[in-house]
Amino acid sequence: xxxxxxxxxxxxxxxxxxxxxxxxxxxxxxxxxxxxxxxxxxxxxxxxxxxxxxxxxxxxxxxxxxxxxxxxxxxxxxxxxxxxxxxxxxxxxxxxxxxxxxxxxxxxxxxxxxxxxxxxxxxxxxxxxxxxxxxxxxxxxxxxxxxxxxxxxxxxxxxxxxxxxxxxxxxxxxxxxxxxxxxxxxxxxxxxxxxxxxxxxxxxxxxxxxxxxxxxxxxxxxxxxxxxxxxxxxxxxxxxxxxxxxxxxxxxxxxxxxxxxxxxxxxxxxxxxxxxxxxxxxxxxxxxxxxxxxxxxxxxxxxxxxxxxxxxxxxxxxxxxxxxxxxxxxxxxxxxxxxxxxxxxxxxxxxxxxxxxxxxxxxxxxxxxxxxxxxxxxxxxxxxxxxxxxxxxxx
Amino acid sequence: xxxxxxxxxxxxxxxxxxxxxxxxxxxxxxxxxxxxxxxxxxxxxxxxxxxxxxxxxxxxxxxxxxxxxxxxxxxxxxxxxxxxxxxxxxxxxxxxxxxxxxxxxxxxxxxxxxxxxxxxxxxxxxxxxxxxxxxxxxxxxxxxxxxxxxxxxxxxxxxxxxxxxxxxxxxxxxxxxxxxxxxxxxxxxxxxxxxxxxxxxxxxxxxxxxxxxxxxxxxxxxxxxxxxxxxxxxxxxxxxxxxxxxxxxxxx
Numbered sequence: 225x226x227x228x229x230x231x232x233x234x235x236x237x238x239x240x241x242x243x244x245x246x247x248x249x250x251x252x253x254x255x256x257x258x259x260x261x262x263x264x265x266x267x268x269x270x271x272x273x274x275x276x277x278x279x280x281x282x283x284x285x286x287x288x289x290x291x292x293x294x295x296x297x298x299x300x301x302x303x304x305x306x307x308x309x310x311x312x313x314x315x316x317x318x319x320x321x322x323x324x325x326x327x328x329x330x331x332x333x334x335x336x337x338x339x340x341x342x343x344x345x346x347x348x349x350x351x352x353x354x355x356x357x358x359x360x361x362x363x364x365x366x367x368x369x370x371x372x373x374x375x376x377x378x379x380x381x382x383x384x385x386x387x388x389x390x391x392x393x394x395x396x397x398x399x400x401x402x403x404x405x406x407x408x409x410x411x412x413x414x415x416x417x418x419x420x421x422x423x424x425x426x427x428x429x430x431x432x433x434x435x436x437x438x439x440x441x442x443x444x445x446x447x448x449x450x451x452x453x454x455x456x457x458x459x460x461x462x463x464x465x466x467x468x469x470x471x472x473x474x475x476x477x478x479x480x481x482x483x484x485x486x487x488x489x490x491x492x493x494x495x496x497x498x499x500x501x502x503x504x505x506x507x508x509x510x511x512x513x514x515x516x517x518x519x520x521x522x523x524x525x526x527x528x529x530x531x532x533x534x535x536x537x538x539x540x541x542x543x544x545x546x547x548x549x550x551x552x553x554x555x556x557x558x559x560x561x562x563x564x565x566x567x568x569x570x571x572x573x574x575x576x577x578x579x580x581x582x583x584x585x586x587x588x589x590x591x592x593x594x595x596x597x598x599x600x601x602x603x604x605x606x607x608x609x610x611x612x613x614x615x616x617x618x619x
Numbered sequence: 620x621x622x623x624x625x626x627x628x629x630x631x632x633x634x635x636x637x638x639x640x641x642x643x644x645x646x647x648x649x650x651x652x653x654x655x656x657x658x659x660x661x662x663x664x665x666x667x668x669x670x671x672x673x674x675x676x677x678x679x680x681x682x683x684x685x686x687x688x689x690x691x692x693x694x695x696x697x698x699x700x701x702x703x704x705x706x707x708x709x710x711x712x713x714x715x716x717x718x719x720x721x722x723x724x725x726x727x728x729x730x731x732x733x734x735x736x737x738x739x740x741x742x743x744x745x746x747x748x749x750x751x752x753x754x755x756x757x758x759x760x761x762x763x764x765x766x767x768x769x770x771x772x773x774x775x776x777x778x779x780x781x782x783x784x785x786x787x788x789x790x791x792x793x794x795x796x797x798x799x800x801x802x803x804x805x806x807x808x809x810x811x812x813x814x815x816x817x818x819x820x821x822x823x824x825x826x827x828x829x830x831x832x833x834x835x836x837x838x839x840x841x842x843x844x845x846x847x848x849x850x851x852x853x854x855x856x857x858x859x860x861x862x863x864x865x866x867x868x869x870x871x
Contacts, residue, residue: 313723315723378735383678386718386723387721
């Protein structure tokens with residue numbers, strides 16, 4: 225019985241950790257820079273042609289759309305983005321850079337980039353011709369907070385867009401692809417540099433309340449009245465298929481592990497029951513001799529195992545509940561053993577998140593219960609089939 | 620030494636050409652060299668209209684060009700107002716852009732060589748190329764005869780192994796009667812056609828016959844083009860000593 229409770233407890237915790245890992249991976253892969261959902265011009269990706277802004281040729285109410293999207297049920301926040309690329313130069317030292325125009329006030333509600341480890345000062349809420357540069361890019365370009373740089377690019381009207389900017393700070397996101405090639409400025413500044421209109425943006429990034437439900441939200445977003453023709457919302461699993469696959473793969477291997485634990489639990493129980501039957505051989509022989517039918521003996525043993533399972537599961541359940549409520553709020557802190565890592569575009573947090581749902585709980589309980597009952601059938605049958613004479617003799 | 624010989628050859632050749640209407644029998648190499656250096660001479664100064672046509676817009680810029688051999692070139696935008704004073708200076712293999720609006724000169728790194736120059740279909744590399752075609756390419760005559768009513772030669776240029784060039788091959792079509800180029804096809808290393816330059820509007824400018832119009836058409840977007848039309852052009856003058864310098868960029 226102890227075996228059953230322990231097995232259940234372990235299963236519960238493992239499942240919780242596994243689910244937690246999946247959600248963690250999902251969050252890490254999306255909440256730094258991408259967001260859970262993005263709205264673009266249908267042709268914008270993957271080419272990222274500057275002219276494929278949302279709405280294309282027809283001006284539309286951008287602010288209205290952002291407000292509408294952010295107030296949709298299930299969406300927490302929305303932020304506009306403008307993208308370009310150009311040369312960042314101090315004169316002699318010129319480097320190519322990707323330039324992102326963001327709204328500092330709205331962006332922090334959607335992603336963590338503008339909060340990630342900033343050396344110097346962050347961007348202010350208004351366009352002040354300031355830029356945040358990735359730490360590695362800054363190193364390449366030989367610039368630091370307070371320095372002035374020229375940025376040159378091809379503007380949307382065919383002229384050479386150029387202007388001077390002050391580096392307000394350096395960011396360190398942990399993702400080399402960003403730290404080495406990205407500079408961020410206020411989106412109004414970038415629209416000006418690129419000779420783009422106020423309503424022209426390349427992307428709107430959104431944060432969902434529950435990232436796992438993100439792909440159910442896109443349908444609703446696409447129906448919003450303020451959504452122009454040339455725009456569509458896509459969720460992270462459509463935008464980052466690699467991340468999705470990675471998470472699926474981890475989950476599957478995790479569940480296989482859990483399955484194995486379940487099987488061992490089953491064997492454990494089988495063993496215990498077999499031993500029990502063996503030890504009670506005399507007892508079985510006695511009651512059989514006294515007239516109990518094999519059928520009744522079978523039922524007796526099965527009932528016993530049911531009772532034990534339920535008790536075991538019950539105890540395991542309570543212990544599991546306690547451990548999981550602690551773990552879901554505090555996480556499993558592995559930071560003592562693990563250092564900062566980055567994998568497949570997601571930054572891995574050494575504190576493991578644990579997530580559980582009633583669904584997981586019940587299915588685990590059910591499967592374990594079934595495993596236990598099945599593994600007692602064999603010993604129960606054995607008990608039922610024993611000939612009283614042999615049993616008494618052996619006992 | 621090589622240059623002296625080639626210059627001598629060129630002088631003799633030119634003398635022959637100017638006295639007899641029909642072209643003398645000179646080697647493909649000499650013909651290509653003449654085509655290559657035709658717009659530059661030893662030094663030049665000109666004004667041209669550059670029209671850039673893309674899917675989204677068509678713009679015209681007026682540019683002024685100074686050059687000294689193949690070493691130095693200065694190009695300045697005169698119009699439109701928004702870009703007036705924007706300049707590109709090339710010295711050897713280095714390029715700088717001057718941006719008057721912010722009073723800054725920025726050096727263009729070699730990683731940007733294949734990037735568009737000033738939004739046109741020409742690249743920074745086109746400006747920089749110090750190479751002389753005859754030095755970096757093997758030249759072979761692939762066709763000789765009439766085409767579209769003109770007697771022409773077609774030459775195939777293949778880079779020599781040691782050459783550091785961006786093209787895998789160039790095809791030139793040159794008019795026999797006056798050695799004027801008609802068109803040039805540029806191929807990459809996989810022999811895919813990347814762009815074509817069409818020459819036209821042949822007239823005498825600065826004392827020599829030149830194609831006043833050059834139109835570059837990118838192969839992946841054949842509806843787009845960049846057209847350069849010279850309105851003024853003169854050769855072989857003395858440029859003041861500080862013409863090609865960063866400091867003079869700012870002072871102009």
